[in-house]
Structures are given as C-alpha cells and as structure tokens.
Amino acid sequence: ATVLETGPTMVGDEYSDPSIMNYLGARKTTMLGNNFSEYHVDEPPRLVLDKLDKMGFRVVSMTGVGQTLVWCLHKETSDAL
Template sequence: MPYLLISTQIRMEVGPTMVGDEHSDPNLMQFLGATKRNMLGNHFWEYYVNDAPRIVLNKLESCGYRVVSMTGVGQTLVWCLHKE
C-alpha cells in the first residue's frame, strides 16, 4: 500500500495520532506500535498511537514514506504520505 493518511485533532497535536484503518498493513501498524480500536458510534475500526504526529512522521520517513500534502479539515490535521 503506497499511500497512507495520518491525522490528529488540532487540540491534540501532541497525540494521539490516527495512523490507519482496518485495511491498513498490519506489519506497518505493528512497527508504529499502533493499537486497533472502534470508537462508540463508528462502524469502522482505526489504528492509533499515543505519539505526536511529528514522531509518527519521523518513523514513517525511516520506512520510505514522504509527505505529499497536509491540510486542516475542521478541527483535524491530515497528512497524506506516499512510499517511494
């Protein structure tokens, strides 16, 4: 999976960071130390880590991922990464 989205709430820029969904690469999620959870009311699962986005981005860079774009959506910060 060459593309990856990570996100965090603006008020939570020190973590946790959402790093994937139920279709994410389990090996990558394990490398990031991610935990799978289902939030009350959601019909999907997501992976998160307690690390700040900066830490997650550094880990992903060591795996060959590069930031393609970053934006704010409401109260959420989102990074799109691509593995080269």
C-alpha cells in the same frame, strides 16, 4: 497561550498494512457506534512522521480540516508497473 496537540494520532484504518501498524506501535480500536476500526498511537504526529520517513514514506500533501490535520504520504515501490 498556544495549545499543541500531543496525541493520540490516528494512523490508519481497518485496511492498513498490519506490519506498518505494528512498527508504529498502533492499537486497533472501534469507537462505540462506528462500524469500522481505526489505528491510533499515543505519540504526536511529528514522531509518527519521523518513523514513516525512516521506512521510506514521503509527505505528498498536508491540509487542515477543522481542528484536524491530515497528511498524505507515499512510498515508491520497486515493483511499480
């Protein structure tokens, strides 16, 4: 049998842009014992990536770490030096 992850999806840390986290519908949580916060959504990664694509973000790389998948995204800015 194939098991597919359906969420929650970790989408940011305590330094993430609040407007992007709001757009994704993310909630900020601090796990017991951690001295940092993370943003999570209930949607699977595919839906999160679709939302970020609509904002202009593009996947730069993707890798697996154990049973965790990590995507690195980038968005071009008009005020780049």
